[in-house]
Amino acid sequence: MYLGLDLGTSGLKALLIREDQSVVAEATAPLTVQRPHPGWSEQDPESWIAACRTALAELGDLSAVRAVGLSGQMHGATLVGADDRALRPCLLWNDTRAHEEAAAMDDAEARRVTGNIVFPGFTAPKVEWVRRNEPDIFAATRLVLLPKDYLRLWLTGEAWSDMSDAAGTAWLDVGARDWSDAMLERSGLSRKHMPAITEGSRVAGRISAACAAETSLPEGVPVAGGGGDNAASAVGTGAVAPGQGFVSLGTSGVLFVSSASYAPAPETAVHTFCHAVPDTWHQMAVILSATDSLEWAARLTGRGAADLGSVEMAPPGRALFLPYLGGERTPHNDAAVRGAALGLEHATDAQALARAVMEGVAFAFRDGLDALVATGTPVERLLAVGGGARSDTWLRMVATALDRPLEVPAEEGYGAALGACRLAMMADGHGTEVAAAPAIARTVEPETSMRGAYDEATELYRAAYDAVRRF
Template sequence: MFIGLDLGTSGLKALLMDESGVVLGDAHAPLTVQRPNAGWSEQNPADWLTATQKAMTALGAEHDLSAVRGIGLAGHMHGATVLDKAHNVLRPCILWNDTRSHAEAAQMDADPAFRAVTGNIVFPGFTAPKLAWLRANEPQVFDQTALVLLPKDYLRLWLTGEAASEMSDAAGTAWLDTGARDWSDDLLTKTGLGRENMPRLVEGSAPSGTLRAELASAWGLGTDVVVAGGGGDNAASAIGIGAVRPGTGFLSLGTSGVVFAPTASYSPQPETAVHSFCHAVPDTWHQMGVILAAADALEWYAKLTGSTPAALTEEISGASAPGSALFLPYLGGERTPHNDARIRGVFTGLEQVTDRAAGTRAVLEGVAFAFRDSLDAMAASGTKIDRLIAVGGGSRSTAWLEIIATALNCPIEVPVAGDFGAGLGAARLAQMAATGAGVEIAQTPEISRRIAPNTALSDSFAAAKARYRATYQALKGIH
């Protein structure tokens, strides 16, 4: 058996999988985000450890874990977890959706070396500008920093005692030579750091260490449990959904939104704001369009209206001609294709007849149009997607998927009920690391239904999309 630990923004999931890839069970422990200032987003790394203890204890209460051979890690990317020489955490982790370092990111991005080496724009959410912000604003913390870890890799340090990372997550730091799959000494030096401040790198499907004996004993595991390199949350989700070769991609409707497509070679085009990262398996890369608020936008609207996301989407029957209400989901800035940390969301076109359901539909359509922006940017960089499989909590809404399929003019496939997210991908990476299995175990799931675009609505959606883009240009001008 194998375990995937998925460290998400809102909680940690422990998933148990058998040798044939069947999910036997899972357990979840919630996490919260602190926002001490506008645009800031932080978590206490100690809470990740507490959540892991809770989830593993709950999983062990329901299942015999003595046959577990490997553990894989997945986690939200870009977070800056800074430790001193004794591996004490110096401050709360600055998370992926924190935009405080937008000025530092712009300064780094103006240096041609960053795009040339990493293949990416330096986005404010990336790790390197966060360290530059610390250097300028919290110098006492920066001066004590001996080790910088991504969130899941802090879990690894606790699990194994090893300071290690892997290429898919490291590619989102703005310090990785993405083509060479290694740290760039030059880029680290530009941030006042060196290779000695970074964890060693392994492939996501390779062993990174073994579980500490005291944790194995406490959780009812055997000895010599391998901990795999794992993957950033999106690369791990791709392993879970079987998206390891060009042509098969996925659309994730989680807190953020992602369109993900594997590529056979490293082919960056940073000017499109499309991410070009290493995949979690060797000699493979991927491209990714990212929107910062997908299901998070619906969560925000649900709180605003005193409802729940599920209740709101139940009021929507499916795709229909967009009304006058329009929503741009830039609640905390946007990445692909705008690379704009300061822009914010907006409702426009509101009328006396605009009710809660009309607002819900505008939110769902706004996220769909943001996905279309990402897909168009990926197409401009030459990436082709033949299959698009839906994952994430928002994919439970058929109505939302119908809206997205129509906005993208692309069919969306929905797996048979089951978990095909980052936790399953992490467990599959654990299986590869512990047994030497290849990527053939990462098969695409059985599909329950295929949601086709509503072509009768193509013209009305095109008109609404044109209004969406015009509104973005106007909004950009006032921010």
């Protein structure tokens, strides 16, 4: 059997599969986010370990596990001291406090080395924020780890990461697939502060005696390098060949496409990262609040998100929503911009607001697609994944905004946890053929009758950004 652990923002998922990839068991343990100040987003790394213990216990006997794979939320700055414990709460991917540090680091040389804009959510500017504001914490830092790799440290006692996750730090030479000494030096760091890195499909540590003693995992079982959540999701959906990709309607929104070569275009604010499998890269357009925007509307109206989102598709109305609740990445790279609802009137009710929120996320995906196409990367096939993909209406909105069909897997679960399992299989000797595309239940086609209305609304959406970014 193979075990995949996916450390998300709202929960940790554990998935246990057989060699034929049929599911043996799965478990989820919830996590919470702390927001002590505007723009801050933190989690206690010890809560990840507690969640992992809970999920593993729920799975039952793990003595037959042959390998473990890891996936996790990217960019988190987990500063570890001499005792292998976190020195402070982890600064998460959607923490934007380091926007000034990011702007100072984002120059032509950084873009040349990393292939990306230095976004405020990336790891390096957040560590720089700690260096400036919490110098005692910085001085005590022995290791800087990404969230899933803090779990690995508990599982194995070893410090490793993989190429796909490391690519989101602003310390990796993404083309060379190695740490950049020059970029580390800018942060007052060196390789001794970094985990060793390898490909996501290769062995990166083994289950330690200490971990085996408190779980039923066998000592010495290999742990794969794994991947950042989106790269692992791509392995789970079979998006490893050039042009294959997915649209993820999760807490954030991601438009992901695999590529066979390194072709950065940082001026577009598209992310160019290593994939979790060797000699492959990928590009992503990222929006920071997708289902998070609908959850916000649910809290505002006192309605459940699923109930609020059960609307019928119609041509866009007067209400317009910009989902920039915590800033935005692609294509704006704007940590300061905030969301807005425009065109409200007496007739605007909770359902009209929900429709505007869902449409606004669809328009944000259109912005992302246009940026991605501008890089020259072909987009040949897109699957729909994530919790928001359960809404047929929302998928039709996104398909119409993108003017591209979206394929829906026949079964849920083709995401990061399965990708982690598949990477564990590869680390155990299987080839990349285990990363097959899933069976497709249906294809959601664009609503051709609404294409013109969606194009017009997208232009209004873009004009609204130009207005609200001044506030």
